[in-house]
Amino acid sequence: MKKDFPILSTVLPNGKKIIYLDNAATTQKPLSVIERISNFYKFQNANVARSSHYLGEQTTIAYNGARKTVADFINASEDEIIFTSGTTESINMIAYGWGDANISEGDEIVVMTSEHHSDFVPWQQLAIRKKGKFKVTPLNADGTINMNEFKKSVTSKTKIVACAKMTNSFGVINPVEEIGKITHDKGAVFVVDGAQSVPSMPTDVKEMDADFLSFSGHKMLAPMGIGVLYAKKSIIKELEPFLTGGGMIDEVKTEFTTFACAPDRYEAGTPNVEGAIGLASAIEYLEEIGMANVLEHEREILEYAYSKLAGVERVILYGPKNFEKRGGILSFNIKGIHPHDVAAVLNSNGVAIRSGHHCAQPILRFLNIDFMATARASFYIYNDKSDIDVLADAIEEAKRRF
Amino acid sequence: MKKDFPILSTVLPNGKKIIYLDNAATTQKPLSVIERISNFYKFQNANVARSSHYLGEQTTIAYNGARKTVADFINASEDEIIFTSGTTESINMIAYGWGDANISEGDEIVVMTSEHHSDFVPWQQLAIRKKGKFKVTPLNADGTINMNEFKKSVTSKTKIVACAKMTNSFGVINPVEEIGKITHDKGAVFVVDGAQSVPSMPTDVKEMDADFLSFSGHKMLAPMGIGVLYAKKSIIKELEPFLTGGGMIDEVKTEFTTFACAPDRYEAGTPNVEGAIGLASAIEYLEEIGMANVLEHEREILEYAYSKLAGVERVILYGPKNFEKRGGILSFNIKGIHPHDVAAVLNSNGVAIRSGHHCAQPILRFLNIDFMATARASFYIYNDKSDIDVLADAIEEAKRRF
Amino acid sequence: MDDLSDLYAEVIMDHQRHPRNFGKLENFDREVQMTNSSCGDQISLQVKFENEKIKDLKFSGMGCAISMASASVMTEVMKGLSIEEARRFSDEFLEMVKAGKIPSDDLKDAKVFGGVYKYPMRVKCATLAWYALQKAIE
């Protein structure tokens, strides 16, 4: 598998082989995706849905095909798939495009303390704009959602509940089916952040009954600059166009503009065709493996890492002990060493991890974590147990140095 | 030159060699840019400004370097350069981020009838949102701005004037220096759409004294999904963050969020690093040629095309006769043939042009153009006069067929 | 003929040059105006019904060869059909042009638009008149 990913053969200037364990931040790309991009620009490139010449037709067919691939991947239909620049833009599109029209003074928006800033700040800002109430659900000590507190916080005034299917800080898999049911029972809209989960496990929007689901290509083998917003057919009509301009209009007059149908209506400007077909190519690669196998593999690595590091002196491991509740992310700290320094020592051993707040300040503050930061190793399809052995040795070196 | 662009060797299924004359829609990519993208994913890829490991550092250095390349290219400084997904997003960012906070009932927004929908609809929608007045400046018969009318339309109530430096419909180069002066004399903000001009001529934001300038990578040899918003240092402080989420924050608390400094403040979520370095690579290619030479080359092709087609029976050419007022775009019609049919016949001869309203319905309606559509041939650095010969022959065939 | 023939078959060129049922009906039950703004195409369609059948119909408008010919062919195919048949035939036509589905022989001349499927940007041109018809018999 590693041979499909040229970057995984990188040797650092100090001679160490790279061990890439920063997959929750972004994933590496297989040759098939890199070549799909090159071939697009070498043989196919044109603007889409505008120009009726040979390349224009080829590009439009490829772009429409990519939309179908994405739709099938999450069990949606094509006109429920909006291409965006990433999860962050997708969530902003909901907050502005649906939120601004549907939230008014006193309405409640409920999010979890464990949300990524991209699934936290847009809702908070919406609440501030519309004088709504922004409610943040407390967690249990292991970073899972306190479901009793959640149930109490959802009321008849709740209009939106936003929750990640998998958190990026600790890799917690949240019970979105249950959360969705509680949300819908109160008549609120259920918004799922799939940035971590869609790359790592099978996704079925019908099963999780999400009204909106967002995810990013770059976290699942695809190029940067492409993301997806799934909007359920029954709610997409309520989503107002947010970005306006070329390609999303029907008729433009001085006094008013009428807009095209979904999904064009939501894709203003020249779309990122490269990104869309790159994402489709990445999905093909993942389906070859099978998404259930991706999760199983991540868990296997996680369990191995967990068992190697649990009980090691000075090492603190975060997150639930029940692996069924986790994907391939392991957040940890070494007592008395700032995670940045841990990351630096690991890096000098070739091991690439992330240190810091992981765009998740609320959970770190809530759990009162030292330095408001952790070290985070995150695994993907191309990692194996020997990567974990190097990680564990490097952790020992960090302990010796500091 | 053509050999740098693999796609220009495309042979259509019918055996015809491709003649790509749809550059105003999107440009083709040189091998150097295609390889820069591949190499990024093969050797460098990581998330940016977040992860302090080797690849993370490399990527961050490359991303910061790309920002500097872009800044130098338009004579700006790095903290005035915001990366976006394209011109359309850039303009929306101004309309929401500056417009919503600064436009109130009765304020005026002035645009030209010749604006692209992406520089028209966001302003119109802003005016509708804020109960402002949306004024559309009339044109002369050749598609140039009626400057007398423009002067009359700018008043002390005018808050924003938006204008393309080069129009995409007819390729008219507008006198933005003069328009900017009139705008600033009235105390309004001057917003320049550079989507067509930045790829085709030298750009100096200080000289044109733009407060904001937008452009897209894909129209200047760079990948799709990347664009730029330049915001002058003196005004960027008034620009509110528009998209919120990861990477653009300082501190996230339940009650409020504080935001990072410019430009990070405006780049929410994982940025399109591939796009940014692809754009930098494209700029290097263009600077090798020299932007003054790009314009000169486009004009040479335009003049050749104009002289070949002027006076040809049934052919109508749009735009001013003074080539100093034009870039490399030639919009035309053949009497009695719908431009879609023209494009189809041209395509069967390998010639790729755009037909339709070019996201510029207002100008076509204003000038009362048949079918509300034109055929448009647009030229770039890799086109030569022999391309125009094929175009002219294909036009004759279209006349024979219809 | 050359490679343009799957888009501009002789039948299509003939209808484009000599559109059938072009103009206005004196007497009609339904009138539908429809535009395809992405092309600037416009159609106005008038239909006269009798005994659950399309007794007569005429169209006027402006657009490319494909859209004009498709409107002309549509009127020829539809004249005299029951509303039930009209619905089924137009569904078949739309499936053929949008998704490449092979139609039944019932579509007659309209089958020449089968090649449009390969030109996604021209699909809107070929379908406009047929959507207008569907609206008229709704």
Add this chain to the structure above:
Amino acid sequence: MDDLSDLYAEVIMDHQRHPRNFGKLENFDREVQMTNSSCGDQISLQVKFENEKIKDLKFSGMGCAISMASASVMTEVMKGLSIEEARRFSDEFLEMVKAGKIPSDDLKDAKVFGGVYKYPMRVKCATLAWYALQKAIE
């Protein structure tokens, strides 16, 4: 030492283990609190002036080795300097860390942070205390 040495020079490790001027002043003229939220680093800096000079200064806070050592070194370099000199030296330090500019020998021990330039993500760690100082002498 190995390749970590351009980031964690011996001097830096020493200051990290034994920070100088750590704590609170009984008596001070200016106090500055600063955070680097992207890392979670915090610093509190107190300065006592006399005759346009920095008579004494102390810091407290929390952060990574680079940020703590940089604060400690800063206090050593600054003690006794005129405000004018403090401004110039801190400018020099910032230029060195942010842009890789070679500093003058005036910077003394602070020169060991010259390697941070190659680690753009650690620049904020190394500069926090120096920005705090600049704020204190504003």
